[in-house]
Amino acid sequence: MPAATAFRGPKRKCCEMMTLTFPLSRIEGHARVVVDVRDGIVQSAKFQATEFRGFEYLVKGAPAGQMPVIVPRICGVCSTAHHVASVKALEDAYGITPPPLALTIRELLMLGQLLQNQATSLFIFTMPDRLGVDSIFDVNETELDGDALAGMAARALQVRQAGTHLITLAGGQFIHPVKAVVGGVTGGISAEAAAAMRSELADALLVACALFDAYWGYSLALSARLGTWGDDAPACYLTAVSGTRPNYYGDFLRLMGCEGGDVCAQFPACEYRVFLTVEEAEYSYAAQTSFQGHVLRANSLARANLVDSLGTPCANEYLQRFHREFGQPAHAILLYDLARGIELVYAIERAMEILAGPLEGAETRIPYTPRDGEGYGLVEAPRGPLIHHYRIENSLIAQAEFVIPTVHNVLAIERALRVAAERYITPDRANLELERAVGRVVRAFDPCIACATQH
Amino acid sequence: MKRFAVLQLSGCAGCEVALLNAEAWVAQYKLVYMPLVVSAEDVPEVDVLLISGGVRTDEDLYKLRRAVKNAQQVVAVGTCAISGGVANLGDRDEVRALFLAERDRPHVPRLLSKSHPVDAFVAVDLYVPGCPPTAELFMAVLTNPRDFQASKVVCQECGRQKLKDVKPAHLLGFQQGEVLPDVCLINQGYLCVGSSTRGGCRAPCPRAGHPCVGCRGPSDVFIEKESDVWFKSIKRVFASMTDAPESEIEQGLRSPQLAMFLFQFSDYAGGDRLPRPKEKVL
Numbered sequence: 001m002p003a004a005t006a007f008r009g010p011k012r013k014c015c016e017m018m019t020l021t022f023p024l025s026r027i028e029g030h031a032r033v034v035v036d037v038r039d040g041i042v043q044s045a046k047f048q049a050t051e052f053r054g055f056e057y058l059v060k061g062a063p064a065g066q067m068p069v070i071v072p073r074i075c076g077v078c079s080t081a082h083h084v085a086s087v088k089a090l091e092d093a094y095g096i097t098p099p100p101l102a103l104t105i106r107e108l109l110m111l112g113q114l115l116q117n118q119a120t121s122l123f124i125f126t127m128p129d130r131l132g133v134d135s136i137f138d139v140n141e142t143e144l145d146g147d148a149l150a151g152m153a154a155r156a157l158q159v160r161q162a163g164t165h166l167i168t169l170a171g172g173q174f175i176h177p178v179k180a181v182v183g184g185v186t187g188g189i190s191a192e193a194a195a196a197m198r199s200e201l202a203d204a205l206l207v208a209c210a211l212f213d214a215y216w217g218y219s220l221a222l223s224a225r226l227g228t229w230g231d232d233a234p235a236c237y238l239t240a241v242s243g244t245r246p247n248y249y250g251d252f253l254r255l256m257g258c259e260g261g262d263v264c265a266q267f268p269a270c271e272y273r274v275f276l277t278v279e280e281a282e283y284s285y286a287a288q289t290s291f292q293g294h295v296l297r298a299n300s301l302a303r304a305n306l307v308d309s310l311g312t313p314c315a316n317e318y319l320q321r322f323h324r325e326f327g328q329p330a331h332a333i334l335l336y337d338l339a340r341g342i343e344l345v346y347a348i349e350r351a352m353e354i355l356a357g358p359l360e361g362a363e364t365r366i367p368y369t370p371r372d373g374e375g376y377g378l379v380e381a382p383r384g385p386l387i388h389h390y391r392i393e394n395s396l397i398a399q400a401e402f403v404i405p406t407v408h409n410v411l412a413i414e415r416a417l418r419v420a421a422e423r424y425i426t427p428d429r430a431n432l433e434l435e436r437a438v439g440r441v442v443r444a445f446d447p448c449i450a451c452a453t454q455h
Numbered sequence: 456m457k458r459f460a461v462l463q464l465s466g467c468a469g470c471e472v473a474l475l476n477a478e479a480w481v482a483q484y485k486l487v488y489m490p491l492v493v494s495a496e497d498v499p500e501v502d503v504l505l506i507s508g509g510v511r512t513d514e515d516l517y518k519l520r521r522a523v524k525n526a527q528q529v530v531a532v533g534t535c536a537i538s539g540g541v542a543n544l545g546d547r548d549e550v551r552a553l554f555l556a557e558r559d560r561p562h563v564p565r566l567l568s569k570s571h572p573v574d575a576f577v578a579v580d581l582y583v584p585g586c587p588p589t590a591e592l593f594m595a596v597l598t599n600p601r602d603f604q605a606s607k608v609v610c611q612e613c614g615r616q617k618l619k620d621v622k623p624a625h626l627l628g629f630q631q632g633e634v635l636p637d638v639c640l641i642n643q644g645y646l647c648v649g650s651s652t653r654g655g656c657r658a659p660c661p662r663a664g665h666p667c668v669g670c671r672g673p674s675d676v677f678i679e680k681e682s683d684v685w686f687k688s689i690k691r692v693f694a695s696m697t698d699a700p701e702s703e704i705e706q707g708l709r710s711p712q713l714a715m716f717l718f719q720f721s722d723y724a725g726g727d728r729l730p731r732p733k734e735k736v737l
Contacts, residue, residue, distance in 0.1 A: 025491075025493065025494040026490070026491065026493075026494060027491075029468065030463075030490075049563075050564050051465050051511075051512065051564070052557070052563075053542070057553050058544045061711075062545075065628060066710060070711060073469070073541040073586070074467060075467045075468065076469020076473070077469075079467070124491075134493055135486070135492055137486055137492070137493070154478070154481070157478045160475070171663070172663025172664070173659040174476070175469040176586060178660050178664075178665035179664065186634050186663060187663070187664050283563065365633065439494075450468055
C-alpha cells in the first residue's frame with residue numbers, strides 16, 4: 001500500500017505553528033496525542049492523559065483492611081494486579097508471610113491477569129492495525145483473505161475468556177477479584193475444577209498459538225510496508241521478573257541499563273525512589289518516570305529483554321526465535337506487541353503446569369494481627385512493575401502511593417511519538433500515515449490511563 | 456441488525472471488560488462505538504446506548520450530551536454511572552482542595568466538583584447496577600431485560616446454609632479468619648450484606664468466600680427508599696443473626712467499601728430528586 005499523502009500546508013510563512021491533535025482509541029482509558037510543528041519541524045510530541053482517577057486522595061482515611069476490595073476499582077482491566085499488590089502491601093506492613101499454597105494461587109491469579117490482558121491487547125487493540133480495520137469485530141465483513149481470519153473475533157474472545165475464567169477460579173470474580181486476603185487466600189482449588197480449567201487452557205493454547213502465528217506474519221508484513229519496526233534509540237528497561245520461569249507475583253525490581261547486558265540494578269520496592277524519579281507534567285493528568293535522566297521502558301519488551309528463558313515449551317520457542325531475530329536487548333517499538341504474544345502463550349502453559357499440581361488440602365491462610373506502620377506491595381503487572389505503598393495510622397490509611405507501570409513508560413511513549421512524527425512530517429507536508437503511526441506507537445506500549453492518574 | 460454503542464465516561468473500564476465476556480451479542484448486534492475496542496470518532500445513531508463511568512470532567516459532560524441525542528434507549532451501567540461511584544469516596548476537604556488546585560489547569564479537561572451520576576444531566580431508561588454487572592446481565596440488557604430471571608436478593612443465590620443456632624459474639628469484619636465452606640458468612644461473623652442486596656449477579660463473591668459488599672445496590676424492597684431504611688434493615692439482620700454488640704455492627708457497616716455501593720440509589724443526586732422507579736432497574 002503506498003503511503004497516503006495527507007495534505008499540503010498553506011504556503012509557509014515565517015514561524016508558522018501547527019498543532020495536530022490525535023484522539024486515541026483501542027487503549028484503556030482517555031488520552032490523546034498532541035504534536036506541535038513549527039515551519040515543518042516537529043517541536044514536541046505530547047502524550048496527554050485526559051481523565052483523572054485520584055485514588056491517592058480517595059482512599060485516605062479508609063480502614064487499611066478494606067484496601068484489597070477498594071483498590072481494584074482503580075482499573076477494571078488491571079484489577080487483579082491491584083488486588084494482589086494491595087494484600088502484599090498490607091502483609092508487608094503487618095510483617096506476615098502467607099503459606100506456600102496461597103502464594104501459588106496468587107501466582108495463578110497473576111497469570112490469569114497476564115493472559116487476559118495480553119489477549120485483549122494483542123487481538124482487540126492491535127490486530128485491527130495489522131488488518132486495516134476499525135475493530136476486530138469488523139474482520140468478518142472485510143474482503144481480507146481466508147482461513148487465518150475466519151471467525152477471528154470469536155477465537156480471540158475464546159482465548160481471552162480462558163484468562164477471565166482462570167481469574168474467576170483463583171479470584172472469585174474476574175473483574176475486581178476478592179479471593180486474595182491478608183494472610184493468604186480464602187480457599188484452595190478443587191482437583192475437579194483445576195482439571196476443567198486445564199482442559200479449557202489446552203484448547204485455548206492451540207487457538208492462541210495459531211492466532212499469534214498469524215499475528216507474527218501480519219507484523220512482518222506491516223514492518224515491510226513501513227520499512228521499519230519503529231526504530232528508536234535504546235532505552236533502559238525496568239521489570240520485576242527475570243531469569244527462567246518468571247514469576248509475575250514479583251520480588252525485586254530490576255533495571256537494565258541503556259547498553260543492555262546484565263542487570264545494572266536490583267532493588268526492593270521500598271527503595272524505588274533511589275532509582276526512579278517521578279515528575280508531574282502540567283499538560284497531563286499522568287506523571288512521568290525517569291532513571292538518572294534516562295528514558296525508561298517497562299511492559300512486555302522489558303521482560304523479553306531481561307528474561308533469558310521461559311521454561312515452558314511453546315513460549316520458550318517463541319522467545320528464542322524473538323531473541324535470534326531481533327537481538328537481546330531489542331529496542332524497536334512494534335516488538336512490544338510480539339513480546340506480548342509470547343507472554344500470552346507462556347501464561348497459558350505455566351498456568352497449566354500449576355493446575356496439574358495439588359491446589360487444596362494445605363493451609364491457605366494464616367492468622368495475623370493488624371498493626372500500624374508502612375508496607376510495600378510489588379507485582380509484575382502486564383504493563384510492568386506495580387507498587388502499592390501504604391502508611392497506616394490507627395488502622396486507617398494515612399497515605400497511599402500507587403507507583404504505576406504506565407507512568408514509567410510515558411517518556412518513552414513521547415520519544416517514540418516524536419520519532420514517528422519526524423518520519424512523517426516534512427517542511428511541506430504531513431503524511432496521513434502519521435495518524436496510524438501514532439495509534440500503533442501508543443498501543444505498542446499498551447498504556448492504562450485509569451491506572452496512571454492517581455495523584 | 457440492531458446497533459449499539461458504549462460511552463465510557465470517568466471510570467475503570469471494568470464494565471466494558473465485563474461486556475467483552477458477554478460475546479453472544481456479536482451475532483445480534485453491530486457494535487458501532489466503544490473506544491476501548493472500536494476506532495470511531497463519534498456516537499452515531501444507535502438503538503441502545505450503554506453508558507459507564509461517572510460525569511467527572513467537562514469533557515465527560517460534553518460527550519454525554521452529544522451521545523444521548525442519537526440513542527433510542529439510554530442505559531446506565533455500573534455503580535459509577537448510577538451514582539458517581541468510587542470517585543466520591545475520601546475526605547471531602549481533601550478532595551475539594553484537590554478540585555480547586557486542579558480546576559484551572561490548561562490542556563486537560565476541567566474537573567467538575569464531584570463525580571456525578573449520568574441521570575443528573577440526561578434521562579435514563581434503564582439502570583443496571585453492579586461493579587461491574589456480570590456478562591449475563593449485559594446479555595439481558597441487549598436481549599430482553601423483562602425476561603431476565605433472578606432472585607430478589609444475593610442471599611438466595613449464594614447457596615451457603617444459614618445456621619439458626621450459631622451466633623458469633625463478635626464481627627470479624629470482611630477478611631480475617633478461616634472461611635468455612637457452605638456455611639453462611641454472617642454465621643461466621645463476616646459483614647456480608649447479601650441478605651438485602653439486589654440479586655442477579657449469582658453471588659460470585661460469597662461463593663468464593665468473601666462477604667457481599669452490596670455492589671448491586673438494594674433489592675426492590677428498598678430501592679425507592681432512603682438509604683437509612685436499608686441501613687436499618689441490615690442492622691436488624693445482624694442483630695438477629697449475631698450476638699455482636701450494636702456499636703460493633705454500627706461501626707462495621709460504616710465502611711468505605713460498603714459506602715461505595717449502599718447509597719447508589721437513594722442519595723444519588725443530593726437528595727433533591729425523585730427516587731428511580733424499581734421498574735427501571737435490572
